[in-house]
Amino acid sequence: xxxxxxxxxxxxxxxxxxxxxxxxxxxxxxxxxxxxxxxxxxxxxxxxxxxxxxxxxxxxxxxxxxxxxxxxxxxxxxxxxxxxxxxxxxxxxxxxxxxxxxxxxxxxxxxxxxxxxxxxxxxxxxxxxxxxxxxxxxxxxxxxxxxxxxxxxxxxxxxxxxxxxxxxxxxxxxxxxxxxxxxxxxxxxxxxxxxxxxxxxxxxxxxxxxxxxxxxxxxxxxxxxxxxxxxxxxxxxxxxxxxxxxxxxxxxxxxxxxxxxxxxxxxxxxxxxxxxxxxxxxxxxxxxxxxxxxxxxxxxxxxxxxxxxxxxxxxxxxxxxxxxxxxxxx
Amino acid sequence: xxxxxxxxxxxxxxxxxxxxxxxxxxxxxxxxxxxxxxxxxxxxxxxxxxxxxxxxxxxxxxxxxxxxxxxxxxxxxxxxxxxxxxxxxxxxxxxxxxxxxxxxxxxxxxxxxxxxxxxxxxxxxxxxxxxxxxxxxxxxxxxxxxxxxxxxxxxxxxxxxxxxxxxxxxxxxxxxxxxxxxxxxxxxxxxxxxxxxxxxxxxxxxxxxxxxxxxxxxxxxxxxxxxxxxxxxxxxxxxxxxxxxxxxxxxxxxxxxxxxxxxxxxxxxxxxxxxxxxxxxxxxxxxxxxxxxxxxxxxxxxxxxxxxxxxxxxxxxxxxxxxxxxxxxxxxxxxxxxxxxxxxxxxxxxxxxxxxxxxxxxxxxxxxxxxxxxxxxxxxxxxxxxxxxxxxxxxxxxxxxxxxxxxxxxxxxxxxxxxxxxxxxxxxxxxxxxxxxxxxxxxxxxxxxxxxxxxxxxxxxxxxxxxxxxxxxxxxxxxxxxxxxxxxxxxxxxxxxxxxxx
Numbered sequence: 142x143x144x145x146x147x148x149x150x151x152x153x154x155x156x157x158x159x160x161x162x163x164x165x166x167x168x169x170x171x172x173x174x175x176x177x178x179x180x181x182x183x184x185x186x187x188x189x190x191x192x193x194x195x196x197x198x199x200x201x202x203x204x205x206x207x208x209x210x211x212x213x214x215x216x217x218x219x220x221x222x223x224x225x226x227x228x229x230x231x232x233x234x235x236x237x238x239x240x241x242x243x244x245x246x247x248x249x250x251x252x253x254x255x256x257x258x259x260x261x262x263x264x265x266x267x268x269x270x271x272x273x274x275x276x277x278x279x280x281x282x283x284x285x286x287x288x289x290x291x292x293x294x295x296x297x298x299x300x301x302x303x304x305x306x307x308x309x310x311x312x313x314x315x316x317x318x319x320x321x322x323x324x325x326x327x328x329x330x331x332x333x334x335x336x337x338x339x340x341x342x343x344x345x346x347x348x349x350x351x352x353x354x355x356x357x358x359x360x361x362x363x364x365x366x367x368x369x370x371x372x373x374x375x376x377x378x379x380x381x382x383x384x385x386x387x388x389x390x391x392x393x394x395x396x397x398x399x400x401x402x403x404x405x406x407x408x409x410x411x412x413x414x415x416x417x418x419x420x421x422x423x424x425x426x427x428x429x430x431x432x433x434x435x436x437x438x439x440x441x442x443x444x445x446x447x448x449x450x451x452x453x454x455x456x457x458x459x460x461x462x463x464x465x466x467x468x469x470x471x
Numbered sequence: 472x473x474x475x476x477x478x479x480x481x482x483x484x485x486x487x488x489x490x491x492x493x494x495x496x497x498x499x500x501x502x503x504x505x506x507x508x509x510x511x512x513x514x515x516x517x518x519x520x521x522x523x524x525x526x527x528x529x530x531x532x533x534x535x536x537x538x539x540x541x542x543x544x545x546x547x548x549x550x551x552x553x554x555x556x557x558x559x560x561x562x563x564x565x566x567x568x569x570x571x572x573x574x575x576x577x578x579x580x581x582x583x584x585x586x587x588x589x590x591x592x593x594x595x596x597x598x599x600x601x602x603x604x605x606x607x608x609x610x611x612x613x614x615x616x617x618x619x620x621x622x623x624x625x626x627x628x629x630x631x632x633x634x635x636x637x638x639x640x641x642x643x644x645x646x647x648x649x650x651x652x653x654x655x656x657x658x659x660x661x662x663x664x665x666x667x668x669x670x671x672x673x674x675x676x677x678x679x680x681x682x683x684x685x686x687x688x689x690x691x692x693x694x695x696x697x698x699x700x701x702x703x704x705x706x707x708x709x710x711x712x713x714x715x716x717x718x719x720x721x722x723x724x725x726x727x728x729x730x731x732x733x734x735x736x737x738x739x740x741x742x743x744x745x746x747x748x749x750x751x752x753x754x755x756x757x758x759x760x761x762x763x764x765x766x767x768x769x770x771x772x773x774x775x776x777x778x779x780x781x782x783x784x785x786x787x788x789x790x791x792x793x794x795x796x797x798x799x800x801x802x803x804x805x806x807x808x809x810x811x812x813x814x815x816x817x818x819x820x821x822x823x824x825x826x827x828x829x830x831x832x833x834x835x836x837x838x839x840x841x842x843x844x845x846x847x848x849x850x851x852x853x854x855x856x857x858x859x860x861x862x863x864x865x866x867x868x869x870x871x872x873x874x875x876x877x878x879x880x881x882x883x884x885x886x887x888x889x890x891x892x893x894x895x896x897x898x899x900x901x902x903x904x905x906x907x908x909x910x911x912x913x914x915x916x917x918x919x920x921x922x923x924x925x926x927x928x929x930x931x932x933x934x935x936x937x938x939x940x941x942x943x944x945x946x947x948x949x950x951x952x953x954x955x956x957x958x959x960x961x962x963x964x965x966x967x968x969x970x971x972x973x
Binding site: 337338339340342343345346349350352353354355356357358359360412416417 | 776796797799800801806808813814815816817818819820824828829831832835838839840842882
């Protein structure tokens with residue numbers, strides 16, 4: 142007999158309930174995971190809960206996090222990632238130190254560095270807005286920016302000669318360094334902008350369905366340029382903070398940064414396809430990446446195995462998130 | 472059973488419901504060996520649902536299918552294929568960057584592990600000859616074929632599977648007359664080899680040319696099959712459409728006011744000649760024709776989605792700049808595309824975010840969205856369109872087709888439209904939501920919004936619009952008040968011109 146029984150036993154209400162459940166898991170999986178990493182670390186790493194350790198983790202988080210939060214705009218808009226993070230951040234750092242030397246003001250230097258990053262971002266956003274693939278454009282742009290930086294600096298280390306440029310990194314409030322405050326502020330601002338402004342909402346709409354967005358009168362070009370502007374703001378700020386922390390910078394620096402930032406956005410849970418995600422998720426993702434990296438450093442694990450573990454963790458998390466998203470959309 | 476020809480396939484008592492909507496109600500269907508059985512019916516009548524049941528895409532709630540007298544368990548597409556059933560889809564499953572010969576083995580279960588080019592070409596030749604593609608070099612890339620040749624290749628792919636039952640789902644929808652002949656020849660050849668063919672179509676001319684029998688679907692029920700020789704076009708049309716329309720379509724307005732939108736000498740790619748149309752206050756203008764008739768292109772051009780070659784569009788007497796969709800929206804032109812999933816909704820976003828997407832700018836101040844105003848206006852749009860206002864945070868992708876369509880149309884209320892252009896307003900929409908959408912379109916028209924509907928569903932066009940304009944192959948063929956049309960006349964106008972002309 143072919144009396145086929147109804148396989149769809151779940152009613153709509155049940156499905157709505159299970160959708161909510163998978164969304165809960167998606168939203169809370171990472172914070173819980175970070176907590177678990179902290180717990181494991183507190184047992185296995187001696188003196189993990191020292192104030193200096195936590196501060197170091199947060200400092201590392203702030204550089205990755207500021208860029209990841211900016212990158213979220215690109216990912217949300219449906220343009221995947223920028224793969225030119227390292228080169229762009231180093232370029233901004235170089236500008237910071239150079240302008241700092243010639244003007245003597247770290248504020249003017251910071252503004253110049255951020256402006257330079259934004260100009261580069263707008264150019265890339267324009268090219269992507271024309272319809273070119275973001276990954277290819279930013280990869281090529283990153284290579285060009287790296288090349289220009291290396292030529293300008295003749296491949297040498299750019300040294301901050303006076304201590305006046307360290308201000309952004311050394312300033313502390315209640316024992317917590319300024320970059321951490323900047324990171325939190327930048328994240329909050331990015332969240333507000335994505336949720337409450339026309340541009341932020343258009344970024345979301347464009348990433349969700351670019352054809353519908355176009356029919357709804359949303360400009361692909363304008364919105365893409367704004368997304369890249371937000372990203373390059375993060376790059377500029379991070380470049381300044383990095384340069385003032387290290388007092389020096391070189392074209393070859395920050396080589397692992399692109400991977401760390403992309404990983405932060407991915408494990409944070411922003412959809413690669415766009416339209417679904419949040420800068421706050423990416424900030425939490427950055428905290429996760431920085432934490433496990435730092436814990437491994439404290440455990441004395443070498444760079445090779447560290448990258449290996451990081452890569453495996455990212456892949457596993459991204460697969461789990463993908464499966465959860467599919468379950469939630471059913 | 473009085474007939475002597477053995478039954479290849481028999482489906483008895485097939486039912487399928489989606490919630491309260493019954494897609495198939497106790498449907499019986501039979502197919503003899505070596506016959507071409509045409510499935511006819513309006514959109515939503517159940518023909519595509521029964522095809523999906525037979526091909527294993529959906530499981531019926533009740534019913535039994537037997538093949539060659541034995542009960543068949545068709546629980547999946549694979550089971551259907553193993554039972555000897557093959558489907559020629561409307562969408563091509565060929566890979567454009569591979570050769571014709573490669574496409575013939577692609578995805579076949581008995582495909583060789585190692586593709587020896589010479590062997591593939593030798594295998595391909597007889598299969599291609601059977602669909603009339605013997606002139607095609609098997610080494611050619613599929614991308615270089617014409618649409619008709621691709622359709623024939625699609626049929627050849629099915630032949631490579633050696634199926635007993637071949638289902639065609641509107642194989643000629645996108646083809647020209649000369650190309651259709653080649654496809655029909657291939658279908659006839661299949662039947663002459665003893666295979667059974669189920670042929671779903673909207674074109675009545677084809678039915679009389681190739682089908683042996685016809686099963687007509689209406690409202691999820693099927694009639695007993697008729698021999699084509701016992702039927703006439705008028706009889707078929709009557710059986711397809713004979714149902715009460717009264718409550719589905721809202722009452723028409725009695726008089727029309729000034730023109731809201733006029734096109735003067737408009738020229739659009741894909742349409743021959745100038746387009747001179749007018750919509751008056753209180754009037755719903757219906758454009759209809761088959762796929763590719765050009766009705767769709769006109770709406771796309773007026774909305775600013777597609778380019779205009781020449782001519783002017785006037786809104787309340789003032790010329791409108793149509794370069795780009797944003798200007799169109801600024802002028803108060805709302806446009807709903809025919810394919811809501813592709814470019815009508817944001818399925819990953821909430822109902823509210825969808826509803827507010829075209830008019831966010833209007834509820835923003837200095838770039839900041841006024842959330843309270845957004846919510847209150849979205850709620851108003853939703854309640855106007857009978858969308859549950861308690862579920863504004865639900866993702867649109869999780870809604871039924873009817874509710875998705877209500878969102879796709881309802882989002883335009885917020886731009887305070889002066890003109891609403893809707894393509895295929897009820898494609899894939901259940902009957903309840905259809906009535907709500909029709910009522911809302913009429914209400915908008917009564918409130919002074921110009922409404923133009925383009926639809927390939929002639930029943931819908933007749934029930935909803937005040938003036939009906941027909942298109943055929945990029946040409947306007949008639950423009951008359953709805954009172955001067957009868958449904959058979961309209962069906963013949965859009966489907967049957969080929970018969971009249973030849």
